[in-house]
Amino acid sequence: MPLMRIKDAASFLGVSDDTVRRWVDSGALAAESDDAGRKVVDGYQVALLAREQARTVADPSGIGRSARNRFVGLVTDIKRDTVMAQVEMQCGPFRVVSLMSTEAVDDLGLELGSVAIAVVKSTTVIVETPEGAS
Template sequence: MDGLELAHVARDQAQLPEDPTRVGRSARNRFVGLVTGITADKVMAQVELQCGPFRVVSLMSSEAVRELGLELGSVATAVVKATTVIIETPQGKSTI
């Protein structure tokens, strides 16, 4: 099995672990997963989580990455709190 096929199998078989934080927050969209990628410079960082079958990407300060102790393979929870997500196309169409 090649790497791409293995990645697809892993994603399809993945189960969301139980949220270990048990912190009371108003955000209902919480995805527990493993840190699978960190790309950072001195100011900003892009952190990737594999949360079951879902890939979640977050942009944050490099300082926040250090303060949270995030590193490849660590467990983290993506908390998504947004009022609106709008998808647009180059032709000017949108979901509004």
């Protein structure tokens, strides 16, 4: 089981170190001591807690679709030329960048600050780990 220091768990969960310590003290999150005597938590438990606490913004369109990876956010940057445009969005903690036609940007009425939904439907998702992690 991958072990994680309290400060790293707090960072992944978007809370303070003290909040994670309170969860450990209340029994909501199990902890043990590592070889150096520091408190560590199970990375899998942190992942489950992150999933439980994830809050997504509801899709305002109300239309059902097969794509499940949908991120509601705000347009933060648009770089365009005569044919193509690069649209950058902030969707919660995630930065999403899309390349599309300039015509699509105009048709969608995208401008800085617009609410938009990034829909990701792909056959390839690459997963990486930090250097040195197993």
